[in-house]
Amino acid sequence: MTHQLTRLSLICSLWCTGALADAVLSPVYNDGAVEGFNSFDPPHAASADDGNPGATLGEQRRWAFERALEYWARRLDSDVVIEVAAEMNNLSCNAFSAVLGSAGPNNVSRDWFPGADGTNPTFANTWYPIALANSIADRDLGPGSSDIGSQFNKNIDESDNCLGSNTWYYALGEAPPGTISFFATVLHEIGHGIGVTTFVDNASGSRLLDRDDVYMKFLEDHSTGKLWPEMDDTERMASAIDTSDLHWVGANVLAALGPLSDGISGGHAQMYAPNPLRGGSSVSHWDTAIEDSDNNHELMEPSATGSEKLLITGELLQDLGWNDVPANDCTFTSDRLSLSSFFSGDNTHNACVSVTYDGAVIIGGSTNATAGREVVLKNGFTVEQGATFGVNTDPDIGL
Structure with a gap:
């Protein structure tokens, strides 16, 4: 059974200042033709200088949003596309604090799995966020609607009365002083959409x-x-x-x-x-x-x-119930190597998620690799005794 949540406020979160098959998270932009994620305003110069290729503000927003979706896609295992609706809206903001964004599942589902036979680790008569339910059921239980609804505060860019001179930062990496990472904010909110939320009314305790x-x-x-x-x-x-x-x-x-x-x-x-x-x-x-x-x-x-x-x-x-990075498949827990990461000695490291070094890679001398924003090691990666392996990446996104 699937139940549609009619009010995003039931489950929205407020984020305020102060070797698995990847999932596919697909954006659905619901802004008007020339606003929000579709804005034709000039791009943020700082973000463009740091690697966001968007030629307009709307393109920069979409680029950063889609990088966050890709990040979660690499963390999750689902054969069902997760549709994420997004808007830039007028959210609460003053000179000192702001609601950066909100998000949550658009639907919940229960009792869609076949019998409690021990092969399916789900709970009976229990609500699941729709993206997770789809993943475990391996089919779309709520066709015709997006799985996650999200909105972000456009006033941070567009109003001088919102957080003073602070603006959104649309590139990856650490946000410079006076800016707020849009990428990290989207990551946070999508986290709620895929399941970091309860459907209990906390003010009354009712389910x-x-x-x-x-x-x-x-x-x-x-x-x-x-x-x-x-x-x-x-x-x-x-x-x-x-x-x-x-x-x-x-x-x-x-x-x-x-x-x-x-x-x-x-x-x-x-x-x-x-x-x-x-x-x-x-x-x-x-x-x-x-x-x-x-x-x-x-x-x-x-x-x-x-x-x-x-x-x-x-x-x-x-x-x-998400089939995330299994702890027992990894000899280390991080799926990122920073610019200064080196491996030496005779240790063997098994991959936690996908990369981009195919098959077994044995480093026997001194070898460097360039791999975009991140490097994730696959099963079979080995560094022989006395060898070094250096990694060149784009700026570290800090996660």
């Missing part, structure tokens, strides 16, 4: 049509020891504001907590549960305390930090 959703299956209130499906509405309402005690307890995330230096409590990862409740942000984000030893924050925290990485969101998606 969508009195059924669990897959995200809430892994939420625990550590002060009571109860999972969200075990709670009544009142208990869930209280848990949503139980700061530092609302935890994620999925097995894949718990196995990946080692690199984190903060945001862990009772062996679990903390979720965002401020008191008072923050509509659109509470529960469907990691706690702002999540951080690694290099002071990087999680991409899926509620506010832009400028130092975002996917620390444990890939594992959260695995807990939900």
Whole structure:
């Protein structure tokens, strides 16, 4: 059964300032002919200088948006195209803060899988975001409509009263001072669209049509020891504001907590549960305390930090049922090599996702490679003892 969500606000998130088969994420631009993603305004000079080839502002926006879709496509395994609708709209903004964007699934689905025979790791009578449901069912359960709806704040470019002189930055890499990374913002919002969200009304604790959703299956209130499906509405309402005690307890995330230096409590990862409740942000984000030893924050925290990485969101998606990067297929967890990355000695590294070095590659001397924005090593990549392998890439996008 598939259920269409009639109000994006039910599941939208607010992001505020302060060797698998790739999926295909396809953009659907819903702006008018000469606005938003179709604007003919002049391009941002800084973004163009840093590698965005768009000849107009609209082309620059589309280029950055599509690079973010490609990034998620490499992280996910789905034979069903994921359609992502996008608009540039007038969202809340003043001189000091702004809603950068919002997104979420346009539909949810349940009970589309054949019998609980142990071959399908899904929950019965449980809502799944449509893109994930399509991936597991291996067919389009909601034909005729896009799977994810997203919108982004055009006022950041077009109004002097929005964040002062700050503007969107439409290239990859770290956004320069006075700018906000559009690419990172799109990555964050699409993360909600593919599943980092609950369909519970956090203000009342009530479930969508009195059924669990897959995200809430892994939420625990550590002060009571109860999972969200075990709670009544009142208990869930209280848990949503139980700061530092609302935890994620999925097995894949718990196995990946080692690199984190903060945001862990009772062996679990903390979720965002401020008191008072923050509509659109509470529960469907990691706690702002999540951080690694290099002071990087999680991409899926509620506010832009400028130092975002996917620390444990890939594992959260695995807990939900996405066939993301399997931990046991990799001897290291990062799917990126930065410009300064070298391998030496007799270690063997197995690939986590796709690249662009086909087949077995054995480096026996001193070899360099050039591979666009990123290099991902395939199975069979080996560096012999004493050899070095240097990688030249485009500017590091920081994820």
